Amino acid sequence: MNCEFLVVGAGIAGASAGYELSRHGSVVLLEREDRPAYHSTGRSAAFFTVNYGNRVIRALTEASRAFLSSPPDRFAAHPLMAARGxxxxxxxxxxxxxxxxxxxxxxxxxxxxxxxxxxxxxxxxxxxxxxxxxxxxxxGQYMDVDLLHSGYLRALTGRGGKLVCGAEVRRIERVGGVWRATTPAGDFEAPILVDAAGAWADEIARMAGVRGVGLxxxxxxxxxxxxxxxxxxxxxxxxxxxxxxxxxxxxxxxxxxxxxxxxxxxxxxxxxxxxxxxxxxxxxxxxxxxxxxxxxxxxxxxxSFVADKTLVIGPDPDTDGFLWLAGQGGYGIMTSPAAARAVAALATGGVWPGDLAAREVTAEHLAPGRPALAADRNASAP
Ligand SMILES: Cc1cc2nc3c(=O)[nH]c(=O)nc-3n(C[C@H](O)[C@H](O)[C@H](O)COP(=O)(O)OP(=O)(O)OC[C@H]3O[C@@H](n4cnc5c(N)ncnc54)[C@H](O)[C@@H]3O)c2cc1C
Structure with a gap:
């Protein structure tokens, strides 16, 4: 099956990225498990607080607040957040x-x-x-993680995107400028692959011949x-x-x-x-x-964290068409709206989100090739 964006992993990272990318082209979300929030996403404490993590994390959280407090019409049947100190x-x-x-x-x-x-x-x-x-x-706020995650997936499929469960990616090849992911549910091809595999993101990178980020x-x-x-x-x-x-x-x-x-x-x-x-x-x-x-x-x-405890978002510096959305640590739910907009902008050559720029968060702060990750990348031979 062919599409424009192949996303590996259907936790909150993959679901939110798929949601944003589906505005720009066809998306297939590949998930190994029979249900998509089985791992970290289904096990969080569901808390939204801006007093957590480093400066970039806090800015991503703050930039996610508007979406979580006031999601688009029909995104969710109930509020996604409830006030709780x-x-x-x-x-x-x-x-x-x-x-x-x-x-x-x-x-x-x-x-x-x-x-x-x-x-x-x-x-x-x-x-x-x-x-x-x-x-x-x-x-602070409690988030309804299940409602948020299912809202992303519903909107994604409503725009023609596809979620394929039971689709463990076992092999990744790049042939003629196209990625091919081999899974028990079939082969999937796209020019752009987004690695949103949570704790397994470095493993997916290695499968694609890409250096890891030291997750x-x-x-x-x-x-x-x-x-x-x-x-x-x-x-x-x-x-x-x-x-x-x-x-x-x-x-x-x-x-x-x-x-x-x-x-x-x-x-x-x-x-x-x-x-x-x-x-x-x-x-x-x-x-x-x-x-x-x-x-x-x-x-x-x-x-899952990298060395500087900041998310890893953006194109791999050495490999065409391979984008990272990893290292969400303990902030992956509350940063998902802003992180997804960032990865979509970088995947489509779009404009960097103005609310992130206003909070002095640039693509370089999140880039997989940033200096803080160099030692781990150098140590990681594909
Ligand atoms: C106890 C706890 C409390 C937390 N509390 C909070 C909180 O209060 N607020 C907050 O914002 N965050 C919190 N977090 C963090 C948050 O849960 C994570 O940052 C977030 O869920 C990460 O999402 P993810 O999509 O990257 O990972 P995951 O949800 O793990 O999704 C990754 C997916 O990739 C799939 N996958 C892996 N390999 C393959 C493959 N080869 N082929 C196909 N699919 C594959 C996996 O099956 C998995 O479903 C908490 C986490 C924990 C554990």
Whole structure:
């Protein structure tokens, strides 16, 4: 089957890229699994916050806000975001980090402000009275990831694009200026291939004879346990440790918690480890009066980073027609609208998005050939 843009991977990256590219030409999205959000996209904490990641990540997040708050007509049946605060807490020994974190955050947004310890306890009554020395509050948002992801896919197919599941790309060749991807669901050809394969993006590159970018998938664990009896936490904010040693958020009468682990892992179907679950319980119980008597559900997912922890977006400098959309780390959902517009502009020779330029994000900041990735690229022989 022929098309203009072949996208490998149908997580949030591939789905959003396919959505933007389908404005310009025919798109086929190839997904190995039987359903498209099986890996990282279906395992996130679904949070939108501009106080996360480096300057470029924060700018991409901010540039995604308009789409997520106000998507196009008929994109989604319900709002994609719901207001929910983020309470960042610090112990007395974390004050230096706390001040730095607050100063950095306030450069970007005035939606973050310090709150008193008493206010912090009012917002999250289960915090231990002796634990918190300082806190700040951000008017963050929960995202409906499933609605966002399915909205991208529905719009893509509505424009004539195709999602092919059960289509693991096993071989990639370039013949006469056209990529051919061989999968169990058939062969697919296009002049442009977008590598949106999440933790597997370097593997896809190697298959195509392209140098990798040094992607390191890192496992993160999540547990769900019943919320406390007799304490109303409905609408209470997410709580995050200022050093990102743990976070927890109330969700429909239950608590979702993570030790915010970042354990390097090969690309795989990640599973939670007992030790990480134990660490989660220990950290949550140290900071709060929550009791984890029974874990109802746990999972792990991969957050994939390159050396400078910034997304990798754009044409490979050495290989015609091969574009990267990788390294989404822990920000892939909330940056997806802006990242997809960026990759579409670069794939089609279009104008660089004005809102990214206005936030001083250039194609060079995201380029696979940027200096920060040179050592990893040089070390990666196809
Ligand atoms: C616990 C956790 C919490 C997180 N919380 C947040 C959050 O609050 N906010 C936020 O914005 N982000 C969050 N993230 C990060 C976010 O989930 C990721 O950045 C994002 O999902 C990455 O999307 P992706 O499409 O690149 O990867 P994936 O969703 O993993 O998709 C890649 C796809 O490529 C497919 N693929 C791989 N190889 C092949 C092949 N050979 N052929 C065909 N298909 C292939 C895979 O099957 C997979 O479906 C979190 C992540 C985790 C794990």
């Amino acid at each position: 983020v309470l960042t807490i610090a112990r007395a020994d974390q004050m230096e980090t706390f001040e730095a974190n607050l100063a950095e955050a306030r450069k970007l947004t005035d939606e973050i402000a310090p709150v008193t310890v008493a206010e912090a306890h009012r917002m999250m009554p289960v915090l231990r009275p002796d634990y918190v020395a300082a806190a700040h509050f951000e008017a 390191v998938p890192k496992r993160r664990t999540v547990i769900i346990f019943p919320g406390p009896e007799g304490v109303e936490l409905n609408g209470a904010p997410m709580v995050i440790d200022v050093d990102e040693q743990f976070y927890f958020k109330p969700e429909a009468g239950k608590i979702l918690a993570s030790p915010a682990d970042e354990t390097p892992s090969p690309p795989c179907d990640a599973r939670p480890e007992e030790i990480d679950i134990a660490v989660t319980v220990e950290r949550i119980q140290r900071a709060s009066r929550l009791r984890v008597a029974r874990i109802e559900h746990s999972w792990a997912g991969l957050r």
